[in-house]
Amino acid sequence: xxxxxxxxxxxxxxxxxxIIPAAILWWYKTGLNKQLAIATLRMTLQLLFVGYYLxxxxxxxxxxxxxxxxxxxxVVADFxxxxxxxxxxxWSLILPIFGATFFGIILINLxxxxxxxxxxxxxxxxxxxxxxxxxxxxCLRSNVIGINDFxxxxxxxxxxxxxxxxxxxTRNEALHPFFxxxxxxxxxPTLASMATIGLVSLPGMMTGQILSGSSPMTAIQYQIMIMLxxxxxxxxxxxxxxxxxxxxxxxxxxxIDPAIFKE
Amino acid sequence: xxISIKSLEFSHGDEQIFRDxxxxxxxxxxxxxxxxxxxxxxxxxxxxxxxxxxxxxxISLNGKPMDxxxxxxxxxxxxxxxxxxNMGENSVRDxxxxxxxxxQNTVSKPSESTVLDTFEQLGLHNEVLDKEFSDLSTGQxxxxxxxxxxxxxxxxxLLDEPTSALDRSSKEKAAELLLGxxxxxxxxxxxxxxxxxxxxxxxEL
Numbered sequence: 001x002x003x004x005x006x007x008x009x010x011x012x013x014x015x016x017x018x019i020i021p022a023a024i025l026w027w028y029k030t031g032l033n034k035q036l037a038i039a040t041l042r043m044t045l046q047l048l049f050v051g052y053y054l055x056x057x058x059x060x061x062x063x064x065x066x067x068x069x070x071x072x073x074x075v076v077a078d079f080x081x082x083x084x085x086x087x088x089x090x091w092s093l094i095l096p097i098f099g100a101t102f103f104g105i106i107l108i109n110l111x112x113x114x115x116x117x118x119x120x121x122x123x124x125x126x127x128x129x130x131x132x133x134x135x136x137x138x139c140l141r142s143n144v145i146g147i148n149d150f151x152x153x154x155x156x157x158x159x160x161x162x163x164x165x166x167x168x169x170t171r172n173e174a175l176h177p178f179f180x181x182x183x184x185x186x187x188x189p190t191l192a193s194m195a196t197i198g199l200v201s202l203p204g205m206m207t208g209q210i211l212s213g214s215s216p217m218t219a220i221q222y223q224i225m226i227m228l229x230x231x232x233x234x235x236x237x238x239x240x241x242x243x244x245x246x247x248x249x250x251x252x253x254x255x256i257d258p259a260i261f262k263e
Numbered sequence: 264x265x266i267s268i269k270s271l272e273f274s275h276g277d278e279q280i281f282r283d284x285x286x287x288x289x290x291x292x293x294x295x296x297x298x299x300x301x302x303x304x305x306x307x308x309x310x311x312x313x314x315x316x317x318x319x320x321x322i323s324l325n326g327k328p329m330d331x332x333x334x335x336x337x338x339x340x341x342x343x344x345x346x347x348x349n350m351g352e353n354s355v356r357d358x359x360x361x362x363x364x365x366x367q368n369t370v371s372k373p374s375e376s377t378v379l380d381t382f383e384q385l386g387l388h389n390e391v392l393d394k395e396f397s398d399l400s401t402g403q404x405x406x407x408x409x410x411x412x413x414x415x416x417x418x419x420x421l422l423d424e425p426t427s428a429l430d431r432s433s434k435e436k437a438a439e440l441l442l443g444x445x446x447x448x449x450x451x452x453x454x455x456x457x458x459x460x461x462x463x464x465x466x467e468l
Contacts, residue, residue, distance in 0.1 A: 167342070
């Protein structure tokens with residue numbers, strides 16, 4: 001199967017479809033058209049930039065450069081996680097969440113890329129960068145849900161945590177119910193999408209592979225693998241992010257440092 | 264277990280709650296703290312447990328100034344009944360048994376019949392054990408908290424308004440359960456004349 005190349009001219013025609021949602025948003029005076037324009041511009045420029053650097057990364061294809069690039073992606077995800085979790089960017093959160101996400105993503109990469117796919121070259125860019133991007137994007141979403149739930153649940157139910165401590169719990173024992181709830185909340189969206197995949201939606205990666213000429217069965221094999229990677233990566237990164245950050249955000253008295261909260 | 268507070272200074276925001284405040288809680292006695300709302304009674308309990316840090320002053324346990332380790336040790340010898348026990352979406356069974364999953368408490372995990380006996384003493388029906396904690400009335404929640412304090416059987420009891428939602432007969436049963444053992448050191452925050460009569464010492468804040 002040959003792929004139909006998309007020209008810049010054809011792509012620019014594609015933008016015309018935005019007239020319909022823009023008109024609907026304008027008619028109902030939602031005030032969202034400025035945001036729509038900015039978001040469209042950002043999406044286009046960011047993806048063009050990604051296209052150029054991916055071509056460079058694929059040509060260069062060095063495990064070191066690829067690892068460095070993964071680190072940059074993790075740093076961006078780290079700051080975005082803290083910010084969207086409504087927490088302050090303190091070192092007590094930046095470093096542990098970076099460590100958790102980086103460790104989680106590297107472990108998932110090594111397992112799937114080196115053990116399952118068995119890449120001919122270590123961390124080959126064509127596989128490592130897009131798969132890391134997909135797993136990391138999902139880790140970011142789950143981390144935001146899990147970390148926000150864990151810390152704000154703890155803040156809102158401080159007396160329950162204190163009650164457990166006063167019943168003789170160690171800090172980890174007293175945090176256990178908060179940890180459990182954060183894991184449940186962060187796992188739910190991925191579990192729901194795993195349970196309905198193929199029925200409700202055809203995932204983007206699989207669609208992309210089919211469009212670029214892969215057989216549907218190959219695309220499905222990769223999609224199953226990526227779903228396993230996403231689920232494992234998200235749970236691992238949420239677990240490690242809470243575990244690592246817990247070492248730094250509590251005072252010796254087992255009370256949480258209020259400086260981490262924005263509200 | 265004697266707790267001494269010397270020259271305590273504590274403020275919350277702009278409000279100074281304790282200024283050069285000293286107090287002694289004697290071992291094996293029942294001390295009642297009373298005072299107006301906002302006078303710092305519940306705050307004092309949280310300071311003793313190390314949940315709040317004084318701006319200045321010293322809290323000592325058996326004559327030794329308390330550090331982080333001592334606060335942790337004290338919590339392992341304490342049963343604390345907060346004013347309004349909020350345990351979220353959990354069954355009463357979970358609320359009662361969860362503290363007995365803590366390493367320190369596993370050996371003293373009570374049997375179901377012990378829990379139900381204590382319930383009976385406090386006038387709670389057996390079915391309460393499998394109800395959602397948040398569905399209980401304030402008085403029932405208070406009695407579940409008292410059950411837990413009794414089952415933990417700790418040498419130090421810190422009780423914050425333990426009888427505010429109880430009727431006379433439940434108060435008497437709660438007093439039997441919590442105040443019946445002479446070896447315990449008990450600190451109660453209360454306005455209840457019934458409970459105040461049971462005190463060895465009353466301190467006005």
